[in-house]
Amino acid sequence: MASPVGNALIGQSGGPTCVINQSLVGIVEAARGRAEVRNVYGAVHGIKGVLEERLIDLGRESAETLEAVALTPAAALRSVRKKPTREECEKALAVFQAHDIRFFFYIGGNDSAETAHLLNELAVAKKYDLRLFHVPKTIDNDLRVTDHCPGYGSAARFVACATAGDNLDNRSLPGIKVNIIMGRNAGWLTAASVLAKKYEDDGPHLVYVPERAFSLDAFVADVDRVYKALGRCVVSVSEGVHTADGKPLLDSKEVDSHGNAQLSGSGALGDHLANVLKARLGEKLRVRADTYGYLQRCFAGVFSEVDAAEAREVGRVAMREALGGERAHGSIAIKRVGAGKDYAVRYEVTELKNVAKETRPLDDAYIAGSNGIAPSFFDYGLPLLGKLPTLRRLSDFAVAKKLGSS
Amino acid sequence: MASPVGNALIGQSGGPTCVINQSLVGIVEAARGRAEVRNVYGAVHGIKGVLEERLIDLGRESAETLEAVALTPAAALRSVRKKPTREECEKALAVFQAHDIRFFFYIGGNDSAETAHLLNELAVAKKYDLRLFHVPKTIDNDLRVTDHCPGYGSAARFVACATAGDNLDNRSLPGIKVNIIMGRNAGWLTAASVLAKKYEDDGPHLVYVPERAFSLDAFVADVDRVYKALGRCVVSVSEGVHTADGKPLLDSKEVDSHGNAQLSGSGALGDHLANVLKARLGEKLRVRADTYGYLQRCFAGVFSEVDAAEAREVGRVAMREALGGERAHGSIAIKRVGAGKDYAVRYEVTELKNVAKETRPLDDAYIAGSNGIAPSFFDYGLPLLGKLPTLRRLSDFAVAKKLGSS
Numbered sequence: 065m066a067s068p069v070g071n072a073l074i075g076q077s078g079g080p081t082c083v084i085n086q087s088l089v090g091i092v093e094a095a096r097g098r099a100e101v102r103n104v105y106g107a108v109h110g111i112k113g114v115l116e117e118r119l120i121d122l123g124r125e126s127a128e129t130l131e132a133v134a135l136t137p138a139a140a141l142r143s144v145r146k147k148p149t150r151e152e153c154e155k156a157l158a159v160f161q162a163h164d165i166r167f168f169f170y171i172g173g174n175d176s177a178e179t180a181h182l183l184n185e186l187a188v189a190k191k192y193d194l195r196l197f198h199v200p201k202t203i204d205n206d207l208r209v210t211d212h213c214p215g216y217g218s219a220a221r222f223v224a225c226a227t228a229g230d231n232l233d234n235r236s237l238p239g240i241k242v243n244i245i246m247g248r249n250a251g252w253l254t255a256a257s258v259l260a261k262k263y264e265d266d267g268p269h270l271v272y273v274p275e276r277a278f279s280l281d282a283f284v285a286d287v288d289r290v291y292k293a294l295g296r297c298v299v300s301v302s303e304g305v306h307t308a309d310g311k312p313l314l315d316s317k318e319v320d321s322h323g324n325a326q327l328s329g330s331g332a333l334g335d336h337l338a339n340v341l342k343a344r345l346g347e348k349l350r351v352r353a354d355t356y357g358y359l360q361r362c363f364a365g366v367f368s369e370v371d372a373a374e375a376r377e378v379g380r381v382a383m384r385e386a387l388g389g390e391r392a393h394g395s396i397a398i399k400r401v402g403a404g405k406d407y408a409v410r411y412e413v414t415e416l417k418n419v420a421k422e423t424r425p426l427d428d429a430y431i432a433g434s435n436g437i438a439p440s441f442f443d444y445g446l447p448l449l450g451k452l453p454t455l456r457r458l459s460d461f462a463v464a465k466k467l468g469s470s
Numbered sequence: 471m472a473s474p475v476g477n478a479l480i481g482q483s484g485g486p487t488c489v490i491n492q493s494l495v496g497i498v499e500a501a502r503g504r505a506e507v508r509n510v511y512g513a514v515h516g517i518k519g520v521l522e523e524r525l526i527d528l529g530r531e532s533a534e535t536l537e538a539v540a541l542t543p544a545a546a547l548r549s550v551r552k553k554p555t556r557e558e559c560e561k562a563l564a565v566f567q568a569h570d571i572r573f574f575f576y577i578g579g580n581d582s583a584e585t586a587h588l589l590n591e592l593a594v595a596k597k598y599d600l601r602l603f604h605v606p607k608t609i610d611n612d613l614r615v616t617d618h619c620p621g622y623g624s625a626a627r628f629v630a631c632a633t634a635g636d637n638l639d640n641r642s643l644p645g646i647k648v649n650i651i652m653g654r655n656a657g658w659l660t661a662a663s664v665l666a667k668k669y670e671d672d673g674p675h676l677v678y679v680p681e682r683a684f685s686l687d688a689f690v691a692d693v694d695r696v697y698k699a700l701g702r703c704v705v706s707v708s709e710g711v712h713t714a715d716g717k718p719l720l721d722s723k724e725v726d727s728h729g730n731a732q733l734s735g736s737g738a739l740g741d742h743l744a745n746v747l748k749a750r751l752g753e754k755l756r757v758r759a760d761t762y763g764y765l766q767r768c769f770a771g772v773f774s775e776v777d778a779a780e781a782r783e784v785g786r787v788a789m790r791e792a793l794g795g796e797r798a799h800g801s802i803a804i805k806r807v808g809a810g811k812d813y814a815v816r817y818e819v820t821e822l823k824n825v826a827k828e829t830r831p832l833d834d835a836y837i838a839g840s841n842g843i844a845p846s847f848f849d850y851g852l853p854l855l856g857k858l859p860t861l862r863r864l865s866d867f868a869v870a871k872k873l874g875s876s
Contacts (some may be wrong), residue, residue, distance in 0.1 A: 080642040082635075105869055121868035132862035138638030140864045145643065162872035229488075229768035232544030236486040237551065241764070260770060289628035330738010330744070331761055338736070354763035355737055357649070362635035364666060365859035366772060453771035454540035458546045463511055463525035 067388045068193045070166030071103045072383070073119065076139035077110040077146075077172035077179065079203065079443065082222075082367040083375035087199050088141065089134040090379020092122050096434050100387055102168060110170070111179055113154045119163065134376065137362040143172075148179055153186045160187075160194065167195045167386045171379075173213070175294070177395055178420040184393045195386035197424030198395035199378050203361045205252035206423035214378055215361075217448035219246070219369030220256035222360045228260035228455060230354070231267035231298050231372040238296035239350030240287060240341055243268070244334040246360055249304045251426035252371055253274050254302040258437045261451050267298025270435045274304035275425045277434075277458040278313065283337070284344045286435050291345070301357075303333060310338035313337075331355045361430035368450040374398060381411040393415050395419040407447035471795045474599045476572030477509045478789070479706075482806045483516040483552075483578035483585065484547035485609065487621030488628075488773040493577050493605050494547065495540040496785020498528050504592055506574060506793055516550040516576070517585055519560045523666025525569065543768040554585055554635065559592045566600065567595075579608035579619070583801055584826040590799045601792035604801035604822055605784050609767045611658035612829035615820040616803040620784055621767075623777030624852035625652070627661035628766045634666035634861060635674035636760070637704050644702035647748055647758030649674070650740040652766055653708045657681050657832035659766070660708040664843045665851050666858050676841045680710035681831045682838075684719065689743070690750050692841050696749070706794045709739060709761075719870035737761045748859065774856040780804060780815065782824075787817040800824040813853035 075090055076084055088106070092179030095101040104122045107113035125133075133140045134377040146157060162170065170180040180198040200207050201217035223245055234241045245254040253403025258268060265381075269290045272278055290297040306312045314332050341351045378396045385391060394413035402408035430441040480497055482490055494512070501507040508530045513519035526547075531539075539546045556563060576586040586604040593600040606613050609625035629651055634824045640647045651660040657679025665676060675696045678684055678744065696703040712718045720738050740759030747757045791797060800819035808814035836847040 076642075080639055083691075106864070108866075117871045117873055120864065121526070121867040121869050122864070124867045125865055129862060129865065132860055133864055135859070136638065136691070136861045137635045139642040143642040159873060225770040225772075226765050229543045229770040230764055232770070233486055233541065233764050233768040236482075236545040236549040270812060283598055296816040331741050335737050335741075352764065353736065355761065356634055357760035358639050358758065359632050359760060359762070359765065362639040364635040364638070364861060366631075441532065454538055455542045455543070455770060456535060457542075458512070458526065458528070458539055459531055459535065460514075461527040463527050463569070465523045467565060470759045 065392065067074040067100045067195065067387050067389050068166040068455070069100045069102070070164040071087065071105060072167035073105045073107055073160070073163070073165045074169045074171065075107040075110040075114065076141045076143050076266040077170060077176035078201070079145060079361055080138040080143055080220040081201055081203050081361055082363065083372045084133045084138070084171060084201050084247060085136055085140045085203060086372050086375035087214060087379035089130045091169050091199070091383045092130060094380040094383035106141040109447050111146050111148050111156065112144040113153055114159050117159055124205045125407050131156070137364055145175070147175065148182060153182050156183055157186055157190065157192060162386040166193060169199055169382050171199040171201050173204065174207055174419060174423050175247070181202060181416040182419040184416055185415065194275055194392070196393040197382040197386055199382045200396060200418060200419070201375070203246050203253060204248035204250055207426070208422060208424045209395070209418050209421055211400040211409070212398060212448055214371060215374035216252065217368035217450070218366070219253055219360050220259065220445060221368045221449040222363055222366050223256045223356065224259040224449060225269055225366065225453065226360070227257040227298070229299060232455065234267060234296050234298050239352060239373070240291055240297045240333050242299045242301060242353040244301050244303050244353065244355040244420055246356065247274065248304045249274060249423045249425065251302050251431070254300050255426055255430060255437045255441055256445055259449060263454050263457060265294055269294070269297050269298045269435050272302060272305050273426055274302050274430060275428070275431055276309035278305035279307065280340060282434060284341060287341060288345055294296055301333070301337065307428040328412060345395060368448060370448055370450050378411065385413055401446055403443060404447070443462065453469050471798065473506045473793050473795050474572040475506045475508070477511060478507050478573035478575070479511045479513055479520070479566070479571045480547065480575045481513040481516040481520065481577065482547045482578060483582035484549060484607070485767055487767055488543040488624040488769065489621055489778045490544070490577060490607050491546045492540045492543055492778050492781035493607060493623070493785035495536045495621060495788045496776055496782040497537060497575050497605070500786040500789035502629065504793055509766040511548045511569070517547045517552050517554050517562065518550040520565050520813040521558055523565055523571065533632060537792060546828060551581070554588060557569070559588050559873050562589055563592055563596065563598060569599065572599060575603050575605055575788055577605040577607050579610065580613055580825060580827055580829050583822060587822040587826040590822055591816050600798070602671050602799040603788040603792055604825060605788045606802060606825070610653050610656055612656035612831070614828060614830045615801070617806040617815070618804060618854055619687060620781035623774035623856070624647065624772070625659055625766050626665065626851060627774045627855040628769055628772050629659055629662045629762065630665040631772065631859065632766070633663040633674055633704070633706060634761060638861065640673060640702050640704050641660060642666065642679055646697055646703045648705045648707060648740055648743050648759040649873070650707050650709050650761040652762065653680065654710045655829045655831065656709050657762060657837070658855055661836060661843045661847055662851055663706040664749055665848065665855060668861055669863060671700055675700065675703050676705045677843050678705070678707045678711050678841060679837060680708050680712060681833055681834070681837055683714035684711035686746060688840060690747060693781070694748060694751055701823055707739070707743065727781065765801050774854060776854055776856050784817065791819055810853070868871035
């Protein structure tokens with residue numbers, strides 16, 4: 065199956081990450097010197113930019129600009145949350161034809177893979193010769209097939225470092241601290257909050273993921289138990305937790321076109337949990353809540369080197385696959401082929417439908433009981449975060465009392 | 471005035487920072503090889519540890535442990551928020567006598583300086599030979615006399631990087647974004663949110679500090695104007711903003727023993743502002759709020775090298791002053807002696823009463839109108855943050871439309 069000759073187009077979609085531009089630059093890079101690719105364009109705001117014909121020429125960017133953009137968080141092409149209708153898919157294909165787009169790359173998560181899949185189905189039905197690849201990206205780490213998702217390692221690093229610092233803050237000024245972490249459907253990012261733990265009694269002491277039913281009564285009892293034992297308690301709660309009947313703890317009015325409710329961008333869940341703890345355990349307790357919010361996905365300067373390198377490579381692989389001629393479409397997946405110090409990955413292609421729409425929950429084996437993360441998760445997660453900061457306590461050599469104060 | 475001979479004691483107090491342990495280690499370091507200092511102790515949880523005789527021996531810590539602790543955020547000795555009563559000051563002095571403490575160092579902000587001042591007044595009145603120094607520390611940057619406070623540069627770096635990343639996120643997925651930043655009385659940290667701006671239309675587009683009266687009507691009108699002009703709007707709001715009659719926007723029930731109301735650890739202010747914006751500008755607008763919360767003071771791995779070095783040095787200077795014999799007590803202040811590339815500082819001693827209790831607001835010259843930060847603030851702030859991440863946009867070379875889509 066010979067590769068077509070024409071222009072390439074790249075779009076970025078969904079929530080941005082710290083390394084999503086690495087994938088963009090990887091695609092551009094891998095097209096260099098390839099006669100099949102005449103120009104590499106970018107669609108501004110993803111599928112929305114396609115429909116509006118808002119295209120920019122990435123081939124005219126200098127290598128220096130591209131390298132600097134690769135290190136810059138958030139979608140350089142700008143992003144969108146939009147599921148195209150059938151009519152819009154037809155319009156998009158008309159734009160492809162008008163600009164002789166023969167290679168299309170959509171960098172995004174499961175919703176973006178769904179958009180890519182819809183476009184691809186139409187292109188196939190219409191016999192429009194198109195190479196179409198979904199390039200995985202999501203801090204949620206909830207794509208199927210792939211071992212992990214570009215973007216996750218950097219966000220996980222943020223969450224691990226934020227929680228480790230917060231644990232030390234809480235040790236300095238003890239109390240109960242609730243941290244709300246992103247992840248609508250899956251607890252991957254919330255689980256990452258344990259990854260910089262060093263000492264036995266370090267927080268987070270309790271971790272609640274959406275894969276387990278959340279009970280307010282059990283939550284209050286758990287916190288009470290830890291607080292009584294340690295004099296402090298740091299808790300990680302996924303924004304996506306819900307009760308046994310599947311209801312979220314708080315209702316959200318906003319829903320996007322993929323049917324996702326707004327969870328981030330509000331401190332309501334954290335404040336609610338803090339208020340419940342005070343009401344039930346005592347108004348005088350020092351209870352605080354933070355919602356990590358958008359900081360965890362685009363913080364400038366905090367990223368995982370491993371994640372950045374892999375995000376670049378999935379972009380390169382996507383372009384190489386598009387040009388290779390073996391498959392006309394698919395999604396790039398990462399396979400882990402070595403563990404620990406020998407951590408290594410290789411790249412595969414899976415069908416678009418395997419990644420579109422549905423998400424992958426945090427593996428059951430990584431969840432310990434109703435409120436914890438299993439030790440095996442460290443083996444999974446740590447290689448993805450890069451070298452973490454060194455954190456050390458004093459030895460606390462006690463000085464004998466002279467006054468017998470207590 | 472000859473220096474006494476005896477033991478040294480160090481306490482850490484108030485909100486922790488990413489570099490507060492640099493000061494701790496600086497004090498220990500400067501005591502090495504000095505015959506006047508027999509042992510260096512630490513008080514666990516500041517004045518509370520003194521009163522309970524919870525002392526630890528810092529002289530037995532290895533240099534390697536101390537260096538690792540210096541790089542670890544939050545108070546290694548653990549902290550406290552407590553203003554001692556007259557009786558408690560007498561008890562503290564009794565503990566000093568029992569342990570032959572002749573050098574006392576209290577690392578903290580204005581409230582901690584007040585505690586140090588109270589202890590010192592009593593020691594002087596009782597003619598107890600004591601060298602007592604306050605070592606400045608606060609992310610709020612609101613101490614008087616000193617040009618800036620150790621801890622501020624690192625927290626300001628966090629706020630600048632968080633806001634720069636969030637601005638890019640907001641550019642990817644446009645909407646209105648409100649970020650709540652720490653600073654009970656002073657806008658220094660909120661002002662720092664502008665420091666990583668690069669392009670003309672980068673956010674934050676509006677900045678509200680507690681030094682200016684906050685009007686909800688003006689706020690809504692400001693946001694509406696920016697949103698209409700740019701299609702997006704990023705806003706920095708200090709947690710300490712209040713109306714013209716001095717009332718906070720939201721009431722807080724919790725007050726500490728220094729009389730400070732709880733502002734952090736809740737997303738209420740951000741959520742309130744987001745709700746007001748939606749109610750007045752349109753329920754369909756994408757409005758989000760994040761509260762940077764505790765992450766901005768103890769995030770593991772994000773600190774300013776300049777800040778870390780200065781925090782170390784104020785500790786060393788405090789011990790040297792205590793041993794130098796010129797002054798029996800005081801607070802270390804930083805004076806700036808060079809600007810821009812020639813940024814440099816020297817250290818001075820000021821009287822405890824000059825730093826105790828009262829705070830220093832953001833300089834009037836750094837505030838532009840009711841909702842902005844003046845360009846001169848970049849000259850003040852940038853040297854304190856260390857090298858910031860490089861952020862770059864694509865050039866956006868437009869591709870000519872073929873279908874005339876709009």
